[in-house]
Amino acid sequence: MAAGDSLPAKTAQQMAVDGDQPPSKYIFNNTKFGPLETSPPFAPVPIIDIGCFFSSSNQQTELQKLRSALTTWGCFQAVNHGHSDSYLDNLRQVFRQFFELPLEEKRKYFRETGSVEGYGNDMTYSENQVQDWCDRLFLRILPEDQRKLRFWPENPSNLRDIIDDYTMKIKSISVVIFEAMARSLDLEEHCFSKHFTEEHDVLQGRFILYPPCPTPDQVLGLKAHSDRSGITLLLQDPGVEGLQVLNDGKWYMVPVIRDALFINLGDQMQIMSNGIFKSPVHRVVTNKAKGRISVAMFTEPDPNKEIGPVDVLVDEKRPRAYKTVKNYAIFNHECFQKGVIALDAVKI
Ligand SMILES: O=C(O)CCC(=O)C(=O)O
Ligand SMILES: [Fe+2]
Numbered sequence: 001m002a003a004g005d006s007l008p009a010k011t012a013q014q015m016a017v018d019g020d021q022p023p024s025k026y027i028f029n030n031t032k033f034g035p036l037e038t039s040p041p042f043a044p045v046p047i048i049d050i051g052c053f054f055s056s057s058n059q060q061t062e063l064q065k066l067r068s069a070l071t072t073w074g075c076f077q078a079v080n081h082g083h084s085d086s087y088l089d090n091l092r093q094v095f096r097q098f099f100e101l102p103l104e105e106k107r108k109y110f111r112e113t114g115s116v117e118g119y120g121n122d123m124t125y126s127e128n129q130v131q132d133w134c135d136r137l138f139l140r141i142l143p144e145d146q147r148k149l150r151f152w153p154e155n156p157s158n159l160r161d162i163i164d165d166y167t168m169k170i171k172s173i174s175v176v177i178f179e180a181m182a183r184s185l186d187l188e189e190h191c192f193s194k195h196f197t198e199e200h201d202v203l204q205g206r207f208i209l210y211p212p213c214p215t216p217d218q219v220l221g222l223k224a225h226s227d228r229s230g231i232t233l234l235l236q237d238p239g240v241e242g243l244q245v246l247n248d249g250k251w252y253m254v255p256v257i258r259d260a261l262f263i264n265l266g267d268q269m270q271i272m273s274n275g276i277f278k279s280p281v282h283r284v285v286t287n288k289a290k291g292r293i294s295v296a297m298f299t300e301p302d303p304n305k306e307i308g309p310v311d312v313l314v315d316e317k318r319p320r321a322y323k324t325v326k327n328y329a330i331f332n333h334e335c336f337q338k339g340v341i342a343l344d345a346v347k348i
Helices: 012-018 050-054 060-072 086-099 103-109 159-184 267-272 328-338
Strands: 048-049 075-079 116-119 135-142 200-211 220-225 233-236 243-248 250-253 263-264 281-286 290-299
Touching: 012 135, 012 200, 048 050, 048 060, 048 103, 050 060, 050 075, 050 159, 060 075, 060 159, 086 159, 086 200, 086 233, 086 290, 086 328, 103 281, 116 267, 159 200, 159 290, 250 290
Parallel strands: 048 075
Antiparallel strands: 075 263, 116 135, 135 200, 200 290, 220 281, 233 263, 233 290, 243 250, 243 281
């Protein structure tokens, strides 16, 4: 169990409703990632028509954009992914309904001390860890036989079915993207996707509420981090910006495009691509007037399999940049506890 980890005395949502000032443990500390800026310039990350990746139409222009996006920003906005505005609105609405339930109802799904799964806040690893101004429901969705259904809300009554349905959609989009990523580097198209299409691959969902915050210039919604995933597929709130990405030492705000999926790479893709693709550091800022909701899905390979740079991307000109690693999630977690950046720890 993490030292000092406990559930919050009051959720961020409740503090927002009660008009509380954020307690001192929520106040941002200047970190190596620079100051808190609530309105930096917009990130000029490309918008990619991923519809063409599902068909045999000419993909060259989009593949070039994909390669350029992933080698510089490590992220892009995916449009034409095949899921309607009303489907995505409904998805966000179901999670909104969950967060709007009385605390007594949500409490049934509270995460347990020392574990991330369930409703609640981030785990606390040390006394001086700065807290995030958000509440979340975190579920391990795949492999199916590892689901802890006690954390899966039964209210709203359609929430479980909607997660299942969205999971299928996310799986198929992610495979198409992994294949396009390989083609964008002129590699055999399954070289990445094969690590994410096996029986014990992992998919986690983080459904996050960022309530309005009275002091957005002092409190982050989510601290700077890179994802440990292969790729992360994020549905943003169409009503308010908040996500920022770090590029070349500067923060940029990710624009909201109503029905785009914002896709960013996680550390495991930076490793598999031998450092060619980037896993961007990102964070979320809060807003005084508006709450924000986001739906993040994280794909990960089977934790029992070793991952490392794919062979075809290692040669004399580009020596192996990363060691192989098993169960990157646990490794990443251990590094975090020691204050070490996991990607640095696997660098050769
Ligand atoms: O809510 C967001 O916009 C980003 C969430 C995120 O970065 C994460 O859950 O890892
Ligand atoms: Fe993230």
